[in-house]
Structures are given as C-alpha cells and as structure tokens.
Amino acid sequence: MIPAQFDYVRPTTVEEAVQALRDGGDDAKLLAGGQSLLPVLRLRMADPSLIIDLGGIAELKGVREDGDSVVVGAMTSHYDVARDDTLRQHVALIQEATKTVADPQVRHRGTLGGALAHADPAGDLAAPALALDAQFVIAGPDGTRTVAAADFFEDYFTTAIGEGELLTEIRFPKYTGWGARYEKFNRVAQAWSIVAVAATVKTDGGSITDARIGLTNMAGTPVRARGVEAALVGQSATEDNVRQAAQAAAEGTSPTADADAGSDYREHLARVLTGRAVLAAVG
C-alpha cells in the first residue's frame, strides 16, 4: 500500500532541518532510517503533510571519540554501529543490542537516533542507552542542549525532544573492558522483544566491581534495574550470586499485559533474563 500524499524536503545541514521543522509546523515528520515510519505511513496510521529526510545531513553520521566519550551521530545506521571498532572497544553493550534489532536489511537502513527518538517500549536500543548513561544532544531553534538518558525517555513513544527539535548525537561514556550482553526474548526471530535485558558489567579478579542494567519493555520507558546493580557490586560472579541479585530486577517496573505476556510473566522474565545477561556479560 502506498502512503498518503506528503511533501518532502531533504536538508543537508542541521540548521536547514531545524528551519524545515519550523516551516512544517505540527504536521512535519522527521525521516531517519524510515524502517518504522514507512510501514506506519503505508498502513496509513499517520499522514504527515511534510517529511523531512535527514539522510542528506552528513554531520549526523559516524562514530568518533571525544575524550572520555564515544559520540555516535543520530543518523548512524545500525549496521555501522554494529561493526564499529571504537564502539566494540568502549561501548560493547550498544553494539550487542544493535545486532539484535530486526533483520539485516532493516539494520542497513535503520539508525540509532531514529530508533531512540521513536522510543518504542519494545525497541532494543533504549534500555542499553539508559543503562550506559548516554547523553542525548538535541538541536532546536535555540541551539543545542544535552539531556541525560534518565530524562530523555518520558513515556510510550515520547521523549524529551520538543517540537521543532531533533536528535543529533548520542554520547556514551566509555566502558572500556566491561563485559556486555543484550539478552533478548521474543517469540520468533522477527518479533519485537517481549522483554529484554541490557547488562554491562565490570569485573576484577572474578568479582563484580560495577554493573549497569537496563530493561526493555518493562514499562512505557526503559527501566534501570538499580536494585540489581547495587546487589551485584562487590559480589563474586558466581551463578548463585548473580541469580540472587537478579531477583530484584522487576522492582520499579510496570509492565503491560498482552497476548504475548501477562505482567507477572514479564516480571518473571526480567528476573530470569537479568541473571542470564549478567552471567553472559561476566563471561
């Protein structure tokens, strides 16, 4: 099926994009990789009057180191994120999660920024971004501002990106040497996560010295499993210890119930998958 009519612009700078957003008003929609937007348009579940294609803005693509951070342009494709050496070395968790997004063709087109800004609670990249304490750089009419991951995800499909703004960069602190695992649970390979757990863990001589854990699809936004993180630190990385700590995984979550899972099942999965993710992360 073909989408409803819309106008199309393809800015080449962030400034032009911001201007296009201002010109387009309420009915403008940003197109990043388009792997969620185009199906939505085809099903005619949305009918924006203007599509602003960010694909022509070179400055939004690529991965670079910036002191203690690794900076990923919002329009960097999943494919490029998944094979980037800098990310592999310093932010392995985002790479592990990215490899599980959809399928190869979608990963060729889909972008990190697009996925994060879409903020689908079942999407796979928000939980690792939250766990990693990513910073979101947002450009708007008044210049740029930076929002912490904890403040970025506000609700189902709702982020701190305001009207007239766009996400330009995601900045990750370095987690060099940390183990990482994205434990995804879905019904078939193509399906979205019922629950998934993003875990990155630092160990020293068999002991866990630090841990970051984010949960996918356990609420309208990604959830940080801080209780588990706290319980892990200082523990030797044994299966018993990890599983014990993982019992706190569902604290503070508010999972939904649907045909694939009741909320009790999601809570249970969060605990089980957290244990598995951490154990895999510590290797």
Place this chain on the structure above:
Amino acid sequence: MTTTENPSTPAPEIGRDRRRKEDRRLITGRTRWVDNQALTGLLHLSIVRSPFAHANIKGIDTSAAKQVPGVVAVYSAADIGADQVQLPCAWPITKDMKSPQRPALAGSRVNFAGEGVAVVVARSAAIAKDAAELVEVDYEELEPVLDMEAALQDGATLVHPEIGTNANAQWVFDSGEAGSGGDVAEALKKAESDDDQIVVRRRFRQQRLVPVFMEPRSTVVDPNSEQLTMWSSTQVPHILKTMLALTLGLPEHKIRVIAPDVGGGFGGKIAVAPEEVLTLLVARKLGKPVKWTETRSESLLTAHHGRDQVQELAMSVTKDGRITGLDVKLIADMGAYLGLVGPGVPILGAFMFNAIYKIPAYRFDCTNVFTTKTLTDAYRGAGRPEATFGIERLMDEVALELDMEPLEFREKNWIKHEEFPYTTVSTLTYDTGNYEAATEQAKQMFDYDGLRREQQERRRRGDVKQLGIGISTFTEMCGLAPSRVLGSLDYGAGGWETASIRMQPTGKAEVVVGVSPHGQGHETAFSQIVADQLGVPFDDVEILHGDTQSSYKGLDTYGSRSLAVGGIAVVKAAEKVIEKAKPIAAHMLEAAEGDLEFSGGKFTVKGTDKGVGIQDIALAVFAAHDYPEGIEPDIDAHATFDPENFSFPHGTHLCAVEVDTETGFVELYKYVCVDDVGNVINPLIVEGQVHGGLAQGIAQALYEEAAYDDQGTLLSGTLVDYTLPTAADLISFDTANTTTASTTNPLGVKGVGEAGTIASTPAVVNSVLDAIRHLGVKDIDMPTTPYRVWSAIQNASGHAGRADEANVASPGAGLGSTARDMPEGGNL
C-alpha cells in the same frame, strides 16, 4: 522412416532428481504474477471495508471520494448489483444445510470485520486508496458473535437472523449405522462398566490459522475481447470460470480465466472471491480493464482462514492397550459465510480420525457454526490435519493413562503391513502401507532410544532445558478424489482430471494439463512422466496449464491431487498417443500391428532391428502424405482420469524439543520423518514438499494464530502480529522415504503436498508436553507460546499464571507499538 542403430535406452526419468524447469524465470525475475499486468487504460480498485464485525449499514456517502482527481467511479453494493450476488458454495454437506447469501459487497449488513461495503475505481491504486479513505459509511453496530459454542446456545445473537440459527449443518458418521463397525455409544458404555477397560476423554482446540501464501491475491479483468479475460492469482482457474458463469449468469464460453505465475496457495486460493467478482462487475460496467491487488493486511483480514475447531474426543481402550471405541464430536467455525468448500473441510476429517488404527466402533459428529469472523475454508490438509492432531494427541494421552510407551500403544493398534488392503471403520480401503517399516527407520534415524535416555538424564539432573519427544504416526487420504465418492458426499463436482498431448511436427510434445500449479513443480514432474511414457527427451516436453483457453478442462490443484490424479491423466493421454501411433508405425514399417512393440520412444518389429520413433511418426502425420486408410492423420490425444480410490500416504514423524522451563521457550532440537508417499517421480521435489509442509505444521504447533478481540477485530492483522517462522526459528529436518507403491494407479504414486503439514503438528505438541509433563502439565493450547508454556508450568506447580492476559495487540509487537497513538514530532 528411420532405422536407428542400436540406441542405448535412456535412463528412466521417473525417480531422477531433475532440477526444475520452472526455476529459470523465477530466479531471474522474469515472472508473470497477476499484479505485473499493465494493460493500457488499466483502472485500479480499492475496497472500502468494514471496521466492525457485525453492523447494519445505515448509509454510505461517496461524494467526497468522487471529487478526488483521478477517480473514475465510486460504487456501493447496489450500484453494481454486488449485493444481489450469491457467491458459490460447492459443498452442501447436508440436505438441510443453512446457506446464507454471501454477496460480493455487503448491502445492508456486514458480518465480519473486513467485509467490503464500497469500491473506488481510479487511474492508480494510490488514488483509489486516497479516495477510499474519504468514503463515509454510517454503521449501526450489532452484537458480534465470536464464540462458536456460545453461538449455538438458545438465545444467542444470530449472525444471519434470516436463517434463524447460527448452526450451518450437522454431519454425522456412525459406524454402527454404516455397518462398518459397532455402536460407539455402546462401546463406551460397556467400557465404563468394565474393569478391564478405561475411557479417556479429552478436549482439544484447533486454533484459527491464516494460509499466508507469499503472493497477495490479485485479479485483472479485461472485458474487451471476444472472451472476457480474467487473470487471477488462483489455484482453481477452471472452477473459477465455471462458477463465474453460474454465479453471474454469464455464458461460460465467453469467459477465459488465466492463472499465470501464482505465488503459493496452500488452499488459500481455492475460492471464488468477492474481489474477483467485484473486479469483473466493475470492468464490465466501465468497459475498461480493471485491477485489484490486495495488501498483506487486507489479505490477512479477508482471504479465508483455516482450521478453527473444538474437538471433544472419547476413546475406550482395554487395559492391555486395545482400542474398543472412538467418539468424535466437533464444532467447526465457518466464520461469517460459507466458502467454496468450507463446510466440507471438517467433514474430510471424518475419514481420518481413525487414522492408521483398527478401531471397532466409531462415531463422528460435526456441527458447523457461523460467527462474525472471516470465513474459513481449505488450508493445507483441510480437515485432515485437524483429525490427525486430535487422534495423535489422544493416542499419547491414552498411552499415558495406560502407563504404556506411546509408540508401543500405537503399534498394538495399527494396521499391520500384511493386513493391506484394509477397509477401515470409516469405510475407506487403504490399498498399501507399512507402518512398521516407516517407524523402524524413523526410530533409527532419530536415535529414539538414545534421546529417551538423554531425556531421563536431564530430568534426573533437573536441567533448566528439558527434552521432550513427540510422535505422530499418521496417514492421510489424498488424491482428491473418486467422483462417485464425492457424489455420495454431496460435493458439487467430480474429482477426475484431464490431460492432452499435442505432438508437434518436430517431435516435441505439448502437454496440456487441467491441474494448476502454484509452486509444486508440475512442469518438471510431468515432463519426467511424459519423457518415460513416450520415450522422448525431458527437454522436448512442454507443460501447458493455468489458461482455460489452452487448458480447457480441468479441476485444478488441491488435496494432493496433481500427481495422483492429474499425473495419471498424463499417463493415460500418453498411452492413447502410442495407441494412435501404432497403426501408423505399422504402416511405415510395413508390419502387422501385432508384431510391434513400443519401448524407449520407438516402435520396433519384434525380432528385427526395424523401428520408427514416435517423434518421426509425429512428422509423418503432419505431412500426412502416406498413412493408412480409415484413420485420421493425428496422434494427439486427450484423456480424463477418474481415480477409483483415494491414495493414502503415511509416515512416522518424531520430534524432539527443548523446553526452557524458566521462560517457557520451546526450541526445536531434532525432527525426523519417514514418509511413504508411494513411488517417487522426483525425490528433490518430494523432499521440498515435505520440508515446506513440516514448516507449516510446526508453525501451527508453535507460532501461528489468528486471534480476535472481544469486538471481533482481528488482532493478528499484519505480519508483525501473525508470527510466521523465519529461517532462524527452524532447524534442518531429517527426511527419508519408505515405499509401498499404491495399487490404485499405474504410477504407484500417492501424493505428498500435505503430508508434512498433517503429520507434524501433533508430533510437536506431543513433544512439548512430553518435556514438561513430569512437572504436572497436562495440556497446552496451540500455539504453545512461551507464555502459555510458562503459565502451564506455573499452574501445575500451584502458582497462578496468565491471570492478567489481555486480549489486545501487544505493544511493541504491534509494529513497534502502532496500536497506540504516536505523538507527533517523534523522530523516526
């Protein structure tokens, strides 16, 4: 005339793993799908469909839609008489069957969500869709009818008030009445009071499925030629042609139906679809070629669904494991209307519940019921997968009650190889089979005993991942069908098939068949048959099909009939060619007909090296300069074959799964099947059919379900929610064949199209239950999703599970979560 020097007889084509002739255009993209048709002046349809399951149509306002530039017309049902159409049902299963009118567009009431209420015609599909969104329909909502058992209760809301009931028909077979066995009520009663017998009762649910052929349906109608031409993505061009004539009162010889490349069907394209009729009505009204192509979501919503039964089964059995009676009570959901063969689908199961077993008393009682859902009709296996699931699940349950190894219990009751031919309690005569051989080979390939040991080990250790082993020893009836049998079942047509062979002057053979392939490989398999029969090279044979102008007579493709019926028609036509060629050969060789023998494509005079090839005879009759008096100079032939019996493939399927007891996730571990499909024409094609069949049967067990919410809205309305298995979800299957040739056809073939689907579903579910039964789990509805498996384990261990399941589209699974409103400004 030629005399060839001692030609070496070519190796037989039958049995060769020939690569397919069909492939070249398919792997290079030079295909002829219906939607590829681009006729000058072609107009496009978009159908306005009801969002409500059950509603009165109070009014339709088409004025805004008509204003859209590029729109040619907007019609409601009455504008084109679409509400007066009665789409055909060819299988009135009982004399008093209730058959509500099924229009091409709803006139005054819609009876399922997705039913068409108006149609927009425009110069492009996009414009048609734009305008369709502007058609305003005023609905008055009615109570939906969703639960088939509740629908049969007194006072239930009626889908079709005009027929006074939601019951379509009740169809009963009773072996006591038929004289083929005892009275099952008596058998069960006796068992209940007999200390040496037990009665096991179970209720199983056959969920609703969607066939999901990969090519969405498409129809193009060109009204402007001698014959009105319809291209349609259909399995049944011949039936469609005749039915269009009967349904619309058109002269049949003024209709030509073409099924070009058709991208899968699986029963889903056995139909006279409202959209086909609508496209034709609009094309005739406007005098312009018109195209309708569905979207995938439109297909999931409106193309017919399959399965959907409630099964109440009771089996009586002696404590040493002899079955004494089987009672089957079914309720089958027809959906809102009757499809082409919809009411007959569950009835096909009547002959298959007794399966491979010797059952002395049997009763089958099926009630078809209307609901406000998409109609159901044939889906791969049609009635037989449902029956096979019921009996093979029940066999495991009974074995369990008897504390008997499930294979041993089956073996105690199955028909032994020396007992064939065997007439079953449901009156079919199985010609050949060897269940012992197939089972023995399957057990060896599977390492049955080794896996049982591994299973015990894992249980003993209390592993998180428990192993389960499932069995299905199945048979099916296919090769549809002996015409007289169909007559006795009140089916609206016969079951014969036709083939013609046209010998070209250059010796090539054009073979016209009445079956209509859509992925099966008929062109290759039939070429192999003709090559052997006529002794001509494989590449000298061309198979023509799917166009009623060339293939003027046929009954199309379904029910694994193409080889077992259509292939035999090809054999018969070839025999006639040879018969017609014989007097000409005798004339050419100056010999008596009685002295000739035909072999390797050549007539030779016995005891000499004199001979003439069939391809040379083709040239000789083309020239027709010299041929015997009193015969026509022609060796072309046409044959119609009406089978004397069904064919009965069988096999043993063994499945091992790992069930993650912490998450409920089921993973395929090993799958072995040994199928007896009779003689094999092309082992490569047979293996491919088995693979694909397995994938669909496994998917019913693990993945697929067409689910509705409590308003009658289809929840699995896109491929995001209707979860088909991908390559990453399946494993490589170990397949093999044993062979007992069918004795009811000259090729000894049985049919393979549906076997994998019919057999695999119970094997998988049996394996899932086998893995976790020791945890107290008794049954799990299909599909056995992780949530259901985990909940079953929780419930068995006394914990609540599935307490708050909401029957709504899953967030995230709804294409991300498009079921919810997306705030504006989101950056995608």
Place this chain on the structure above:
Amino acid sequence: MARIRTTVDGLVYEDDVEPRMLLVQYLRERLGKTGTVIGCDTSNCGACTVHLDGMSVKSCSVLAVQANGAEVLTIEGLERDGQLHPMQQAFHDNHALQCGYCTPGMIMQSIDLLGDNPDPSETEIREGIEGNLCRCTGYQNIVRAVQDAASKMKPGASATQQSSAQPVAGGGA
C-alpha cells in the same frame, strides 16, 4: 513531484515521482522491473529486497526519492551475458524455491550475506535471512543453496563463477 536520477541494473533513469512513491513501486510501475515484488506492508517479508548502493534493503521501506543519486541492483540485474549469478545457480541446483515469490528477495539478501560473511555457518545463514519469509520451502534448501554458493564463490573456486560474481557480490561494502 520530485526529480530523481538513479542507476538501476546498470542503466541510468531520470523521472519525476511523487514523494510518497516507494522504491519498489518505482521499480515495478515506472521501470517495469516486476521481478522485484511486494509481499507485505510492514517490512517483514523481504520479498522486495534489492541492493541500494551495495547494501540490501527492503525496497518497500525506502522512498523512491531516497534513492536519488543511488545505484540500485535488482534480481533482474544479476545475470551477466546469459550466465546466472552463482547464487541464482545455487538456488536452482538445490531446489531452493517452489512458488518463487520470495525468491528474488531471498537471493538478493543471500548475496548480501555472503558479502559480509563469505563463509557463514548454518546458524549465521539462518540469521542472515531472517528478514525474508518463505512459505514453501521450510528454508532448508535455501540454507543449502547459500552454503553451496558460498563454497563456489570462495577464492579459488572456478574462475567463471568468480567473474560473474564479482560485479554484484559484496553487499555492505
């Protein structure tokens, strides 16, 4: 309307298109490249897979305007001088297709897969084609075909197959 210029299967095209036109519709309806087909509306099935600047994409989830300036390779551009691409040949040799509707997308994705990973394991193949649905084959012979093609496209495999593979292999480059 937007003016686009693309190279499709080696030929340059210029056209005015509605911004809403999908790449797959442009290929089918404007260029007559009906070898690439549409199987769904949610980007699940992968039947429409083509290569866009050397990478596999679902052409139903790309706007035609987004292909402006790009190079597109479809199933119809694989054959060179009457010789099938090794992947096409492998699909034929291994009976990796039945109805053939998923086949163009499946072949294009399989070529892309080998471009990234010339020697994939069975699991890697299965995951590499998880964005392509097939309803006929159960995928088993498709996996075999990809394994077969991989062995024939490896360095050291026969020269003719190599030369026909070169221009189109290497998706993801």
